[in-house]
Amino acid sequence: MLSLLLMASMATTPDLPDAAWRNGLDWRGTHVSMQRDAGGAYRLKGSSGQRVIPASPLGAATASALFDGLYAMAQDDLKQDSVEAIRDGAFDHGEPIPCLCFETGQKWPYVWTRDLSYAIDLGLWRFDPARSRNGLEFKLSEVRVPSAPQGLYVMQDTGSGGSWPISTDRIVWFLGARHLLDDAGFAAKVRQALTDTLAQDRQYAFDPALGLYRGETSFLDWREQTYPAWTADNVRFIAQSFALSTNVLHYQALQMAATLADKHGDSDAAAYRAQAAALKTAINQHFWRADRGLYMSYIGGDGLPVEAYDLLGTSLAITSGVADRARAREALSHYPTWPAGSPVIWPERADQPIYHNRAIWPFVSAYALRAARAVDDPARIAHEIRSVIRGAALAGSNMENYELLTQAVHVDDGALSGPVVNSPRQLWSVAGFLDVAIEGVFGLTGDGRVEPKLPVSLVPALFGDADHIDLQLHDRRITLRRPARLEGNLLVAGTIRQEGNHTVVNLKAIEVPGRPLRTDAPLYAPATPPAPTVEADGDQWRVHSPGKGVLYVNGRRHGAIDGSAAIARTSALPCFRVTHIDSHGVESLPSPEACPGGKSRVAGAWPRSWTAPASGRYRVMLGYTNPHGPINTGITAAVKWLVIDCGEGAPQRLPLAMPHSDGRQQSTWGDFTATAGARCHFHLEDGFNMSYLRHNAHYTGGAGGAAGPLNEADVGELLISPL
Template identity: 85%
Template sequence: MLSLLLMASMAAAPQLPEAAWRSGLDWQGVHVSMQRQTGGAYLLQWPSGQRVIPAPPLEAATGSVLFDGLYAMAQDDLRHDSVEAIRDGAFDHGQPIPCLCFETGEKWHYVWTRDLSYAVDLGLWRFDPARSRNGLQFKLSEVRVPSAPQGLYVMQDTGSGGSWPVSTDRIVWFLGARHLLDDAGFAARVRQALDDTLAQDRQYAFDPAFGLYRGETSFLDWREQTYPAWTADNVRFIAQSFALSTNVLYVEALQLAARLADQRGDPHAAGYRAQALALKASINAHFWRADRGLYMSYLGGDGLPVEAYDLLGLSLAISSGVAGPERARQALTNYPTWPSGSPVIWPERADQPIYHNRAIWPFVSAYALRAARAVDDPARIAHEIRSVIRGAALAGSNMENYELLTEGVHVDDGPLSGPVVNSPRQLWSVAGFLDVAIEGVFGLTDDGRVEPKLPVSLVPMLFGDADHIDLAVQDRRITLRRPSTLEGNLLVAASTRQEGRDTVVTLKAIEVPEQPLRTHAPLYAPPTPAAPTVESEGDHWRVHSPGKGVLYVNGRRHGAIDGSATLARTAALQCLRVTHIDAHGIESLPSPEVCPGDRVHVAGAWPRHWTAPSNGRYRAMLDYANPHGPINTGITAAVKWLVVDCGDGSVQRLPLVMPHSDGRQHSTWADFSAKAGAGCRFSLEDGFNMSYLRHNVHYTGGAGGDGGPLNEADVGDLLIAPL
């Protein structure tokens, strides 16, 4: 059925003249129309319903009443999202919490860090800076545990395995906050939260060996959708791993910290700048997959390369400048598209329902549009603009997400039906449409410059027979004047003049190199294999895994495996994973790992003692159980310091994370050094988790909230293995 759907989708994506999008559009047998009504209102109609859109505070006047009406609809959606109180069943027992804020959508009446931060960055700071600041400040908190380091921290929302530091994309908060620093009081809190949050994450989430920050992919937080399905029951792999999107967000935060420190003459500016440059280099060293011409979405904690890509991480890497010009253009060209738009992940998962999987998310499409503008890619610019316009028109609202092949808000596919969750007027989708209009079409950048990069292919739709188009935003109006000739593929500014509050840009057509969209990529990855079985054969391991694939040892590619493979046995730790490879050469997600061989199990009361058998590096982890919440949510991931004193005058402090678990499992690992014969003493000290934040006294959805902070696990053996 899916193959037929895909073929139908490809066939139903006609290259119609864009003039057909002036008063409506047709898509896969569905006709949508938009009419301008008396008094400036609009009427949007589709086969199953209609929506009357009131006259907007800020008008668009283009050759497309469809575009103008959808710009008005985004403002109306934003009006409905503007509230005086928020609520969620997991906070204050669902009672309203006063907050002059934006709620997250029709189905989501609360404020979440990542949703709001991306929405503010996509332009909500222009429309209502007060609500934007209020919502962001709602996600800051002091500490309620007197013995813990004090500070002002951004909150990581409830999430995988008990939240931070399994997930660390709370750092996205600064992406939104950077636009609102004209308020002195808010700016002071931003500086404090930035210094404190970066310092804390440097302690607990930064891996100096890789030069990267650990933690889950940003926004892609339904584990089985994007990570191997076996992480549904054990998120240690995610806590140990590195995500492209989250690391790019750290680059942005470090660069902001350097700028703010410069402004106040703070000598820490140089340190922040050096960290940002080093992190940028590490991202390019570790995430770039040359054989695909793409940045991988995430890596295993040992550097394991994973055949997984995501549009948000890629787009952020490009628009932030982390990706250099050549890689940026190459990666955007190699990321696949479908007629309806660009999927948020690729390749898709054949065994997962539609949500992040097999889906388009408009706010991510808006970031992809920014990336396309950064590399002057007319085909991709036009593709993302069409996708966002089409989705909003077909749904009659700015929905959270759409199914990939149909751009529908729901597709019946048995147990894989979806999107599983969807909401009208989803805040970051509303912001995404506004950004598509303001920056994507009219070229207004964050710093107030007007730099249009409009594909010539969109001129019939947007201009029609008119010689200019207009957009009102904030207290200014932007006018784009059509050039006399259209010999080229991209319209850019020929001249700009200011007429009072109006910015008038006369356009010119230029020819830029244009790569075709990648439209024939395989849809699905092959299934994830089970863990390999391993048996000892003298001084070798015999590794068995059905089918053709790749064997990885300690995160590095060992070689091909076709049913079985042989591996020389060593005294050092050898952890094995396998993948499958399909007929297209696409690699599956990795299997669970198997680590044959001996490890030292150190038991007893703390502190514990162990003697190093030889000079070298060792890996340590804990056997534990953390029953304080479900695997998919909560705020009580247990975080401890393993303090290692091997008598040489230096003490090594290793952060270990014990996410929520279903029974006993292993913590994240950390590495330490020891000399032969050294007697090492191990002790545990409290770390920090989100339950320590004062704000979470409002959390009533589980442990660690109104009942008091909780940072505990049932710790068993200490496991040590040589590296």
């Protein structure tokens, strides 16, 4: 109890950035100092050594040399990330590839779709629009397979199970591209890529039954860190599931498509707008967990609710407008914090090393800051600003990530040590700091409005005894003038005066209702249980699982289970999962499923035939092997259309994905309908995967690249189950 009280005290009364934060800070026995030289350069000293930061013409002028110096350091990091060539061992045999663009970080000298797109959205478009556009264009590709549908597509990078459509967050590309449409040639490419990519995702990743897009969580792509450990060797569950972040990104892309269609007088605008509205409704229906007051990070393909939450998805739901104001405030206030910052996932995994697990990522903190500004939450705004400043100061660079409890760049914890990988001057961390300064402190939003929302608690460090602070950008200067009296908890714009490219804001203090930071959350989730055992017992299924937990049947919560439970037998396919639940009421991640019901197994040569035993809905999948790459990377997830002709109207078409596998496993599934006695004929048609993109002729890290496109699997039995 004493330790819990101490932790609560640390989190609710953090080390406020008072005068001590002007020239440095202290954290867990470490002192960091920042000194400005006469010539405008800065010297940062701490446990990481000394770094001399060159003077920047785009400077901040506040009472805090620490803040001003770190703003200059972010620009220096960005300068080092600005390159004329990039390289990666999996492309062109590691040889340099000419590209006047941004590399991802000191340890990641390449361009990845999600990293670059988030970084541009966090403000890099302000600093170097040419490099931003070049990098984004590098991630576009036409098709190299003549028989496949042609178009201009955003690339999904190498990843789980052989890339898209296991992961579908390539749509984040448009989050960055939306800021760079003043270039007519680039804008035309954006519009074509948006049309083609949305149409392709609608074909292959959209589930009309739930109204959601399938695919892995955005950025959280080391599956064992955030998904059940049993997905390490089989990503079918991930391919079939739905992620909050990826669906919100699709919502924003659909909105963007509607806006651009309106601008060009296209009749497609209404359809895009309707799709966006329907998707917003589906997200709120399926991801909101009312008993927690949080949006779930992902759900199973059958709608299975999962006790997993992530800060990026939550923040995007808030800033995109998917969450209404009441739900946005509730979600942010229920998302836990620790003294060092906000974790990118919660609850943490006790059996996983530090990376996404048990970690703070500055770029995600920057999006959480945007979310806190959207709901006028002074405590959360201050918390995220302090976290990003502290991390950069302690490390002497804008690092990829930090350990959650210490904000260290590495913690020795045996097999769980980490962060496992941690790169200096990580591009989206650099952008995160710049966004914290430009929007978080000075209030300049992405659409050009100056709308400061500065917590009064930050005034002593940033203003000191001065009556104003300044920020210089390429095309404008912003001055914030403090009010004479600080009665309230948030400084907002009182009056705004524009003098050429100089914006002067007279601040006023207001009192806004706020909730305290959540500091009472347990750190870890309970361990994931094994699959339950199921046996027939007369007219019941008897389900066995050791320990206390929750039983799920076909994705729906059935109730508590403590050792065993009985379920009535029906003709429909039953699939059972269990979770464990701890003394805090926190659920584990779900077990593998056990599906004891009968399946029709149809083998033989294609096409294949089957007679429906009864009228109704059926679920179908394929047994297969895809040995064309490791589970964690590659571009050769096999994607096919299963065409079903039961002689009743138009054939039904289902997209099925067969990720890289370690031996025989089952594909993603789809549902179809048939009437009793109907003779249904099944055949496979070619689909689409990332190896079909012309750009991937440069891929030399595995199959489907330089040797030619590859979209194949060894397909075995056809499995059909009644629903």
